[in-house]
Structures are given as structure tokens and as C-alpha cells.
Amino acid sequence: MRIQLFITCMIDSLFPQIGEAVFEVLSVAGVEIHFPTDQTCCGQPTYNAGYRDHVKNLAKRTIETLTRSDDPVVIPSGSCAVMIRKEFLELFREDPPWHQRAQALASRTYELSEFLVDVLGHTEYQASFGGRIAYHPSCHLLRGLGVETQPLDLLNQIRGADVLSLSPDCCGFGGVFAIDHAEISGEMMNRKLDAIENSGADVVVGADVSCLMQIEGGLRRRGSSIRCAHIAQIIAMKEPGLR
Amino acid sequence: MRRQFLKKAHKALTNPTLQKALDQNAERRESGRVRAFSTLPNAENTLKEAAQIRRKTIDNLAEYLAQFIKRAQENGIQVHGPLNAHAAALTAAEIAKENNARLIVKSKSMVSEEIELNHKLEAAGMRVVETDLGEFIVQLRGEAPGHIITPAIHLLREDVARTFTSKLNVPHSTDVAEMTKTARRVMRKDFLSAEVGISGVNFGVVETGTVCIVANEGNGRMVSTVPPVHIALMGVERLVPSLENLAVLLQVLPRSATGQNLTSYVSLIQRPRQGDEADGAEERHLILIDNGRLAMQHSQFQDALLCLRCGACLNACPVFREIGGHTYGSAYPGPIGSLVSPGLFGIKQYGHLSKASTLCGACTEVCPAGIDFTKMLLRTRGEYVRAAPQPAWLRVGMPLFTWMMSSPGRYRRVQSIAAFFLRFLPNRGGWLYRLPPPLSGWTRSRDFPPLAAEPFHARFHRLKSTGNGPSKVAEMVQETQTQENEPLQGDLIVRFQEELERVDGEFEQYSSDELPHKIADFLASIKVDQILGWGEQSPEFNSIANHLREAGIQIMEAAVPRSEDGNTRYETLAGLDQAPAGLTTCLAGLADTGTVILPSGAGLSSLTSLLPRTHLVLLRAKDIYPSLDHWIRAGGREAIASASQLTLITGPSRTADVEMILTLGVHGPERLVVFTLD
Numbered sequence: 001m002r003i004q005l006f007i008t009c010m011i012d013s014l015f016p017q018i019g020e021a022v023f024e025v026l027s028v029a030g031v032e033i034h035f036p037t038d039q040t041c042c043g044q045p046t047y048n049a050g051y052r053d054h055v056k057n058l059a060k061r062t063i064e065t066l067t068r069s070d071d072p073v074v075i076p077s078g079s080c081a082v083m084i085r086k087e088f089l090e091l092f093r094e095d096p097p098w099h100q101r102a103q104a105l106a107s108r109t110y111e112l113s114e115f116l117v118d119v120l121g122h123t124e125y126q127a128s129f130g131g132r133i134a135y136h137p138s139c140h141l142l143r144g145l146g147v148e149t150q151p152l153d154l155l156n157q158i159r160g161a162d163v164l165s166l167s168p169d170c171c172g173f174g175g176v177f178a179i180d181h182a183e184i185s186g187e188m189m190n191r192k193l194d195a196i197e198n199s200g201a202d203v204v205v206g207a208d209v210s211c212l213m214q215i216e217g218g219l220r221r222r223g224s225s226i227r228c229a230h231i232a233q234i235i236a237m238k239e240p241g242l243r
Numbered sequence: 244m245r246r247q248f249l250k251k252a253h254k255a256l257t258n259p260t261l262q263k264a265l266d267q268n269a270e271r272r273e274s275g276r277v278r279a280f281s282t283l284p285n286a287e288n289t290l291k292e293a294a295q296i297r298r299k300t301i302d303n304l305a306e307y308l309a310q311f312i313k314r315a316q317e318n319g320i321q322v323h324g325p326l327n328a329h330a331a332a333l334t335a336a337e338i339a340k341e342n343n344a345r346l347i348v349k350s351k352s353m354v355s356e357e358i359e360l361n362h363k364l365e366a367a368g369m370r371v372v373e374t375d376l377g378e379f380i381v382q383l384r385g386e387a388p389g390h391i392i393t394p395a396i397h398l399l400r401e402d403v404a405r406t407f408t409s410k411l412n413v414p415h416s417t418d419v420a421e422m423t424k425t426a427r428r429v430m431r432k433d434f435l436s437a438e439v440g441i442s443g444v445n446f447g448v449v450e451t452g453t454v455c456i457v458a459n460e461g462n463g464r465m466v467s468t469v470p471p472v473h474i475a476l477m478g479v480e481r482l483v484p485s486l487e488n489l490a491v492l493l494q495v496l497p498r499s500a501t502g503q504n505l506t507s508y509v510s511l512i513q514r515p516r517q518g519d520e521a522d523g524a525e526e527r528h529l530i531l532i533d534n535g536r537l538a539m540q541h542s543q544f545q546d547a548l549l550c551l552r553c554g555a556c557l558n559a560c561p562v563f564r565e566i567g568g569h570t571y572g573s574a575y576p577g578p579i580g581s582l583v584s585p586g587l588f589g590i591k592q593y594g595h596l597s598k599a600s601t602l603c604g605a606c607t608e609v610c611p612a613g614i615d616f617t618k619m620l621l622r623t624r625g626e627y628v629r630a631a632p633q634p635a636w637l638r639v640g641m642p643l644f645t646w647m648m649s650s651p652g653r654y655r656r657v658q659s660i661a662a663f664f665l666r667f668l669p670n671r672g673g674w675l676y677r678l679p680p681p682l683s684g685w686t687r688s689r690d691f692p693p694l695a696a697e698p699f700h701a702r703f704h705r706l707k708s709t710g711n712g713p714s715k716v717a718e719m720v721q722e723t724q725t726q727e728n729e730p731l732q733g734d735l736i737v738r739f740q741e742e743l744e745r746v747d748g749e750f751e752q753y754s755s756d757e758l759p760h761k762i763a764d765f766l767a768s769i770k771v772d773q774i775l776g777w778g779e780q781s782p783e784f785n786s787i788a789n790h791l792r793e794a795g796i797q798i799m800e801a802a803v804p805r806s807e808d809g810n811t812r813y814e815t816l817a818g819l820d821q822a823p824a825g826l827t828t829c830l831a832g833l834a835d836t837g838t839v840i841l842p843s844g845a846g847l848s849s850l851t852s853l854l855p856r857t858h859l860v861l862l863r864a865k866d867i868y869p870s871l872d873h874w875i876r877a878g879g880r881e882a883i884a885s886a887s888q889l890t891l892i893t894g895p896s897r898t899a900d901v902e903m904i905l906t907l908g909v910h911g912p913e914r915l916v917v918f919t920l921d
Contacts, residue, residue, distance in 0.1 A: 007699050007700070009654075013699075023706045039700075049628070050597075051645070061649060143607065144617070169605075170561045177598065177600070180598065183252065217691055220671070220672065220689075243692055
């Protein structure tokens with residue numbers, strides 16, 4: 001099977017190591033990976049900030065980039081997958097030709113863990129980790145896409161790992177919210193960090209890079225030694241720590 | 244407005260009392276909601292059905308509204324409007340003035356907060372008493388409600404105790420039961436002497452023109468049955484097409500709002516007091532409030548009208564949990580307020596609320612009306628950005644970001660230049676701890692990763708896909724639907740008892756020979772020799788009444804004196820108020836909620852089941868139905884249409900307005916004993 005990898009601008013420019021881990025996991029899973037090199041950003045930051053008119057061209061670009069082939073699109077981020085699968089349809093709801101194209105793209109777009117478990121039907125990747133993994137169910141992945149059990153299915157196959165799931169409360173990131181409502185965002189994050197520190201976790205694993213950036217940024221600020229890892233990093237047996 | 248919001252948010256975040264109260268609210272309400280829905284055999288389907296009913300109603304709002312107005316008028320209710328805020332408040336004040344009102348008792352109504360009704364009434368020289376315990380407390384303190392279901396959410400019991408001591412001149416007590424007793428005593432006088440009662444409306448039933456009020460403390464029943472004039476305020480979207488649909492919404496509203504299967508009281512009001520009836524307002528007014536709703540129905544924000552005002556989205560919202568209700572600066576706080584306030588009161592003034600969200604979707608998940616909050620908040624943001632000036636960094640930054648991202652070449656150049664410069668910012672372990680404005684908000688509580696010197700797209704060509712390994716397409720699992728069987732009558736009694744006891748009601752079951760003795764024994768055990776009763780009834784009731792009289796118990800037939808009785812009115816009511824117990828029959832019992840349904844009419848005063856501390860009900864076992872829906876289909880529809888007013892009673896009067904501590908007997912009885920006849 002061949003897939004198209006949409007790596008997301010955050011992984012591309014902030015956490016390329018996560019991209020490498022994603023590549024490794026998909027390779028082990030036996031799929032052929034195509035990386036459309038002219039991809040940039042799905043437009044979510046602009047869209048969520050309310051600048052709908054500005055984002056339409058960027059969204060059209062992304063649709064064009066990903067419809068040169070009919071291969072499934074795999075995205076290692078819940079919120080970017082929501083943008084392409086749901087918000088593109090909202091964005092073009094009064095533009096039938098583009099709405100149709102967006103719909104076709106949405107129907108073959110998957111978040112990484114969802115793709116591995118639901119499409120490939122494969123949860124065992126010969127990984128091991130000696131320690132406690134706290135899984136963070138990110139909002140867009142859980143409530144936006146309904147991906148609840150797949151990441152845990154993958155984590156539970158990791159030898160030596162003691163896996164627990166954190167509560168599904170938001171970590172407080174929220175994109176621009178983290179900056180223009182910084183105080184509220186910080187308090188929401190503190191609640192999450194307390195829960196993580198009380199859980200005895202050695203590493204926090206999630207499938208949304210933005211939440212992990214918020215959480216690891218907070219843990220580092222607290223002087224905690226706990227680090228985050230994207231689910232692909234832990235399966236590819238990389239050292240915890242986003243970078 | 245945005246600046247004010249952030250200022251208030253800061254105040255809330257640094258107020259430890261409020262933080263404790265908000266945590267308590269979030270945790271208890273959410274677990275209560277989950278528990279309550281777990282008692283519903285097919286919760287997912289019921290929720291789906293509820294959402295469909297709301298959708299159908301809002302899609303056809305104009306037609307339903309016209310029909311509802313016509314039916315309500317045919318029933319003798321005086322309908323005003325739809326009106327906007329100012330006209331609605333003015334109309335209420337005029338009705339009150341025409342009836343020479345000096346004292347008005349009011350039950351909780353969010354729409355009355357929306358139209359700032361109390362100011363208008365007070366300006367016209369009337370005294371308005373908020374009688375919901377939580378509203379009563381915030382009114383004494385001169386504050387606005389902090390939550391649409393739990394107005395005093397922001398206060399701990401010490402705060403309430405201090406308020407009671409200073410405003411009501413009572414000894415200091417932090418015992419919630421004691422404070423509730425004080426409130427009952429203080430407000431009882433007001434209920435019995437007020438000239439006008441004002442309530443909100445939870446549902447207007449289109450098919451029958453019925454006004455439905457859902458409440459717990461008993462104050463909703465008081466304000467709609469004791470004063471001679473009742474004014475009900477209703478947002479035009481609060482309609483439900485049929486009684487069967489109402490039964491569905493009554494399954495989800497209390498569960499979502501307070502974690503109850505059904506609230507203590509549901510009043511179904513059909514018409515004003517008729518000729519020989521024992522109570523009910525002699526004049527009933529219904530003020531319909533538009534205030535932007537009908538325009539909203541034709542906009543992209545239509546879905547905000549689906550709301551049932553259950554408050555579940557407030558309880559689930561992680562932002563509300565941090566900042567509380569007052570920060571929002573609107574009668575409607577929380578996620579629903581962030582849609583309703585900009586939609587009704589102006590995008591310029593309230594659009595910023597849509598940004599006070601991480602779009603986490605917790606609200607969407609709990610909403611029983613099927614509102615897609617994320618979608619609506621995003622649409623609101625879109626409008627807000629168009630309508631109001633934005634902070635410069637967003638106004639310039641967002642289009643710039645998009646322009647950069649529209650070209651891979653541009654993006655790559657900017658990325659590498661930015662990565663170069665970010666290296667010079669101070670870092671700890673490789674992460675930056677001080678970003679320049681406008682990004683400094685990030686680094687006030689977290690570190691930020693530097694941009695990668697070599698981004699992923701530059702590394703990709705080195706990566707090699709192996710392309711071998713297992714691969715199979717997962718099969719979809721079809722869920723099988725389970726079918727429910729019709730329950731047997733014996734099971735219904737057991738279920739009725741179980742549910743009644745769950746809501747602190749008491750259950751007794753006797754044969755018709757034993758029953759009169761058992762009731763006499765019960766009254767003797769609580770040392771009662773005088774009760775409120777109903778007039779001539781079924782043979783069972785009459786034989787019990789005769790037996791009680793023989794046992795030396797005086798039975799007073801309660802009735803609300805008419806307004807023309809003037810001065811003696813209060814004295815008569817105060818006399819009835821002395822009776823420690825009341826005895827009634829009922830039309831039916833509902834097994835799934837432990838509810839009894841009481842009629843009204845000649846000789847059948849609500850006071851009997853409302854004023855005393857103890858309410859005894861006779862229920863024939865064969866009158867127990869599986870659910871409200873079953874009863875409506877088996878003759879309940881006709882009963883609702885023909886009675887001036889019906890009351891669904893589920894357990895004793897209750898409140899959890901102070902620190903969410905359950906207290907029985909606020910305005911209604913604290914004991915409810917159902918005597919079931921074999």
C-alpha cells in the first residue's frame with residue numbers, strides 16, 4: 001500500500017525528529033511512503049483565529065497537493081487531521097466544486113494511530129520501553145475524530161511499558177489561545193502537569209504535537225525531569241523528549 | 244470588552260474560594276450527569292432523539308410559534324409578544340402595575356436576567372423577591388448569578404452564612420440545612436402575600452398550548468399557583484412540538500442539568516384558575532421574548548437556539564472551571580453564552596468570548612441538544628474578526644502567516660532565517676524561556692522549542708521506505724441493537740419504589756383494608772392531628788378520610804382565597820400554612836423516575852402538596868406506568884389538556900444551591916410518602 005504523508009508544519013519546522021520516527025513506524029508497517037514536497041500548512045492557525053477568507057487559498061493549495069494521487073493521506077496530528085477532514089468542509093460549504101474535492105480528500109485522510117490500527121489492522125511493532133507511560137488523549141483526536149482506543153492499543157503492545165491514560169481534560173493549548181489567553185491557558189496546563197507529576201509517569205505520550213509542546217514546555221519550566229514523546233517516537237524507541 | 248474579560252479572568256484565577264467552588268461544581272455535576280444517564284436504558288438513542296426534536300423545532304420555529312400562541316390563547320392565557328428586551332420588561336411592569344402589585348415573587352428565569360426585568364420592576368416601586376435559594380442569596384448580596392443552574396456557585400457556605408447574618412438578622416450558622424430553613428421561613432411570608440408571581444418557562448408545548456416549568460425547590464409551583472396573577476417569561480425558541488416530544492426532553496434536561504432522572508417538580512400549566520377550582524393564578528400572562536432570536540434563526544448561528552439551558556456545557560468546560568460565570572460579563576456564561584451573547588447582544592461587544600475557548604469539544608460532547616459548539620464558536624470567530632478590530636499582531640500576523648505558507652519556497656526561506664535568529668534568544672536545555680512580544684504570553688508559564696536548523700522536508704530524501712511488512716484492512720464491527728420488552732406490573736412497582744427511594748421519597752404498600760389504619764398510625768407517629776386534604780374523591784380516599792376523622796384528625800380542605808378576598812387572603816393562607824402534613828391522591832405513578840402526577844381542580848388544591856412539611860400520596864398500583872411517555876399515550880394527553888394544571892412530583896423539595904450540598908424541604912415538603920394500594 002502507498003500513502004501520502006502530510007507531516008504538518010509544526011513537525012516540519014519544530015520537531016523534525018518526530019517526522020523521522022513517523023517515517024520509521026510507517027516503514028515497519030510495510031507501507032510505501034510518498035511525501036509531497038510542496039506541502040506547507042493546512043491553515044488551522046489562521047482558520048481557528050477567525051480569518052476564514054485568508055485561509056481559503058491555503059486550503060485549496062493543500063487540497064491540490066494531496067489530490068494529485070488517490071492514495072490515503074496519513075497525518076501524525078489529530079488537530080491537523082480535524083482541519084482537513086472536518087473544517088475544510090465547513091470552509092467550502094457554500095462552494096460546491098471545492099466542497100466536493102474537500103469531501104473526497106476527507107474520506108481518505110487518517111490520523112497516524114487510526115491508520116495503523118484501523119486501516120492496517122496492526123498494533124505490534126516490536127517496541128519496548130522500561131517505565132510508565134502516561135497517555136494524553138488530546139481533544140481534537142478524541143472528540144474531534146473519535147479516536148479513543150487506537151493509541152492505547154498501540155501503547156499496550158510495547159514490551160515492559162506500564163501504560164496509563166490521563167483524564168481527557170484539555171491541556172490548555174488551544175493555538176492562539178495559549179498566547180492571547182495566556183494566564184487561563186497556563187492554569188489549565190498546571191492542572192494537567194499536576195496530574196502528570198502525580199501519576200508517576202516517566203514519559204507523556206500523545207498524538208498531537210501541539211499539546212505535547214505545551215506540556216513539555218510546562219514540565220521544563222517546572223524543572224521536572226519528565227519528558228514528552230510523540231506516539232511514533234515511543235514506538236520507534238527514541239529517547240523521550242520532543243527534541 | 245476583551246480587556247475587561249482578561250482582567251476579570253485574572254481576578255477569578257487568583258480567588259481561592261472561587262477556584263475551590265468551581266472545582267467542586269465541575270467534578271460533582273459531571274459525575275452526576277454520567278450517573279444519571281447510566282440509568283437510561285438506551286441513552287444514546289434518547290439523546291439523538293432529543294437533538295432531532297430540537298432541530299425540528301428550530302427549523303420550523305415560525306409555524307410552531309404561531310400554533311403555540313393560538314392554543315395558549317384558546318386556553319385563556321394572555322399572550323404578549325414576541326417582544327424585545329425593553330418592551331418585554333415594560334409589559335411585565337405594566338401588568339404588575341395594573342394589579343397594584345407591591346410585592347412580586349419570582350422563580351429562576353435566565354430570560355428575566357437577559358431583559359434586566361428586576362431593575363424595571365424596582366424602578367416602578369415594586370419589591371421583587373428572587374425565591375430560588377441560589378438567586379435569593381445573590382440578590383441579597385447585590386450580585387449577578389454565577390451559573391445558569393447554580394446561581395451561587397461562586398460562594399462557599401461561610402459567605403452565605405455571613406450574608407444571612409448581616410441581611411436577614413439571624414444568628415450566624417454555617418449549617419446548610421439551618422440556612423435553608425431560614426430562607427424557607429423568610430420567603431414563606433412573601434409567597435403568601437405577593438400580588439404577582441413571575442416565572443420562566445422551560446417548554447411551551449405546541450400541540451396543547453401547555454406551559455411547562457421544571458424546578459426542584461417548590462418555588463416555581465408557589466409563584467405560579469398562589470399569587471392571583473402569574474407572569475411567565477419565555478424565549479420564543481423554548482417550544483416543543485408534542486407531549487411525547489416533551490417526555491423525551493424531560494428525560495435529558497434534568498439529567499444534563501443536575502444529574503437527576505427528573506426534577507422534584509414539573510408543572511404543566513394549561514389555563515388560569517377556572518370557576519370552582521381550588522387554586523392557580525386567576526390571570527395568566529405569557530410574555531414571549533424575541534430579542535434577536537427570530538433573526539438568529541435565519542443566520543448561520545441558528546444552532547445556538549437549540550439550547551435547553553441545562554448548563555452541562557458550563558460544567559464540562561475547562562475554561563469556565565478556571566474563570567467562573569461572572570467573567571463572561573453576560574447573563575449567559577460559559578460555552579453556550581459565548582454563542583448566545585454575540586448572537587443576541589452583538590458581535591462587536593461579545594464576539595471576543597468565542598476566543599475564550601481551546602475548542603476542546605467537551606461542551607459538544609455533553610450537549611443534549613446536539614449543538615456542535617466547535618463549529619459555532621469558529622463561525623462566531625469568523626464574524627468577530629470581520630466586525631471588530633483585532634489586536635495588531637493577529638491582524639497583521641495571521642494574513643502574513645497564511646501568505647508565507649501559500650508558497651513552499653517562501654515558507655522555507657522564512658523558516659531558515661527565523662531558525663537562525665531564534666538561536667540568539669536565551670535558552671535552558673535548548674528550549675527558549677523568554678520570547679519577545681507578542682509571543683511573550685507563551686513564555687510566562689512554559690518554555691518554547693527553538694526552530695529546527697534542519698526541518699523535516701530537508702531530511703526526507705535521506706529516509707528510505709522498506710515497503711515490506713504485514714498489512715490488512717480491518718473489518719468493521721456491526722453493533723447489534725437490543726430490544727426492550729414491555730415490563731410487568733409487579734416489576735413496575737419494584738422499579739417505582741427503587742426510583743422513589745433514590746430521590747429520598749418513602750414507599751409503603753398496603754391492602755385497602757390496612758391502609759386507613761397505617762396512615763392514621765403514620766400521622767400519630769409524627770404527632771400530627773391536623774392535615775390539609777382534598778375534597779370528595781375516590782371511595783378509597785373517602786374511606787381513609789372518614790377513618791382519620793374518626794381517629795381525631797382534623798382535615799382542612801385547602802384552597803387559595805380569591806383576590807377579591809383582599810385582606811383576609813393572607814390570613815387564610817397563613818392559617819393553612821400551619822398544617823404539618825397534607826394528604827392527596829394522584830393520577831398516576833411513573834416507574835422510571837419514581838414520580839407521582841397530581842391533578843388540580845375543584846377541591847384539589849396544590850397547597851396540600853406544597854405548604855406542609857410532609858406530603859402523603861395515595862397511589863393505586865395499577866396506575867403505575869413505565870414512563871411519562873407511556874402515560875401520555877395511555878390517556879395522559881387528555882388529562883393534561885383538560886386540567887388547568889398538573890404537577891409531576893419526584894421526591895421531596897430539594898436544593899443543592901449552597902456548595903452543592905443536598906438539602907430537602909426548601910419551599911415544598913421535606914418528606915414525601917407514597918402509600919401504594921395493592
